[in-house]
Amino acid sequence: MDTTLRDGEQTSGVSFSASEKLTIAQLLLTEVKVDRIEIASARVSEGEFQAVKKITSWAAEHGFIDKVEVLTFVDGKTSVDWMVQAGAKVMNLLTKGSMNHLTYQLKKTPEQHFKEVGEVIAYAAENGIACNVYLEDWSNGMRNSAEYVYQYLDFLATQPIKRILLPDTLGVLIPSEVKEYLTPIIHKYPEIHFDFHAHNDYDLSIANVLESVLAGVKGLHLTINGMGERAGNAPLASTIAVLNDYVKDVHTSVDEKSLYTVSKLVETFSGFRIPVNKPVVGENVFTQTAGIHADGDKKNNLYFNDLMPERFGRTRKYALGKTSGKANIENNLQQLGIRLSDADLKKVTEKIIELGDRKEVVTQSDLPYIISDVLDSSAIEEKVHIENYVLTHSKNLRPSVTLQINVNGERFEEHAQGDGQYDAFMNALKVIYQKKKLLLPVLTDYAVRIPPGGKSDALCETIITWEFNSREFKTRGLDSDQTVSAIKATQKMLNLI
DSSP, rough: BTTTTTTGGGGGTTOOHHHHHHHHHHIIIIIIOSSOOEEEETTSSHHHHHHHHHHHHHHHHHHHGGGGGEEEEETTTTTHHHHHHHHEEEEEEEOSSSSSHIIIIIOOOHHHHHHHHHHHHHHHHHHTOOEEEEEEEEHHHHHHHHHHHHHHHHTTTSSSSSEEEEEOOSSSHHHHHHHHHHHHHHHOTTTTTEEOOOOOOTSSSSHHHHHHHHHHOSSBBBGGOOOOSSBBEEEEHHHHHHHHOOOOOOOOOOOOOGGGHHHHHHHHHOOOOOTTTTTSSSSSTTOOOOOOHHHHHHHHHHHHHHOOGGTTTTOOOOOBSSTTTHHHHHHHHHTTOOOHHHHHHHHHHHHHHHHTTTTTOBBBGHHHHHHHHHHHHHSSSOOOOEEEEEOOOOOSOOOOEEEEEEEEEEEEEEEEOOOHHHHHHHHHHHHHHTTTTTTOOEEEEEEEEESOOOOOTTOOOOOOOEEETTTEEEEEEEESSSHHHHHHHHHHHHHOO
16 A cells, blocks of 8 residues: 555645645556555545545546545544545544553543544444554564553454554664564454554664565555655555565565656655665666676676566666776766777876866766867867857746857757756757757756855756656756856757767
8 A cells, every 4th residue: 555645745835736736646556556555534624525536436447446544533422524525435534542641642541542443433324434453553562561462453453443553653673573563463463454564763674674574464555765754654665675576475566667657746745755776767777887897797798687677667777987997987988979099098087086076977978078188089070159148037027038050061050948948949949950850858957066065156067867759868057157057067968969
């Protein structure tokens, strides 16, 4: 079960719009092919209600309504009535899984709690709502009040529920405890479907998830990019990779190739950036940096493991920097269709190492310029030159650009408006390229780096990621003005294509 839209949205500073929630829900069920999605908490807000209605309406129309779940509360008829109005059919009832929570938060006895829980479950059944039950703080319940947990499970075993959901609410478990707590529960209640819900406070969520599956749980709660409160939840992509590679008798419906795409979409919608070293979906995880690794890859794939990038719709890259070595640079040149003699390759390698020592970022798209600089050759020919531009930004008026550009010796001038100066620049460029019947790449990412220290005249670096003919590449520009640095990066792109 993916809970990005419910537990994942509890990431600090993250709030999805109704249309974003619908898009993510559709992708999770139709492309990623998860079994279930938890999309919201009942009674939170009018906006949440409308988002749930959008999703349940679509899900009912396409046969997914039984896969859509909502968190509800022990509040008499209130949550169930909310579910009915929202068109949802499966509720995940939040109840107390530890005596600590029961005593100090609810101030009730187990018998009082069980009675109230039973009443909500019965009312849900009367209204055609299927019910799963969360045991909030279950992990601490097992540590400190196991007798209560078993008393509660004995009660739930008599109820008309589909699943019991066991969360490590505070992310406190270690793998040995997961096995110790789950094994006897699953043995005692073999007919009950148990889910495990991991949090990542000690960076142990994936290890705990693996241990829970080996102990026999039937369901897992995961989120895209590991989103969630505090340190987040167990991430979907890493979990699927681990299960596919290390638990041979367990199979999931999830399509590995879709994981990177949905990860990037959720990153965009949430504004929650993926760390570059995040397993499976991070920018750098299929990038070899050390030259010895690149050399080994050419000699019988000595530095490959089972996490091949192609599984996830990605490709292996070779970073350029002071540790690159000749093999890394050769791999990048090969992808650009450039061949150099050993002597010239040595000179280029020395230059890249020198740039790396100065902490400069070197990308594949910089290579032709470096070659041209080092070898004084015509490896890069400036076929496109931005000759002049006027950027305007006025209060209460849309930003505009007048652009003069030379393409293969032919000069063009165009004026356009946009949502910002760079957007206006790109709109003018698109008009010119449409006249030439030439295609432009799709801009997929735009990152700005400004050195700390508060100097307003400091150099700004803009790194733009483009996609062209199913290939992704980056260009960068450097200037004291952010828009100008982006324009410089764009001119590099125009010459590269």
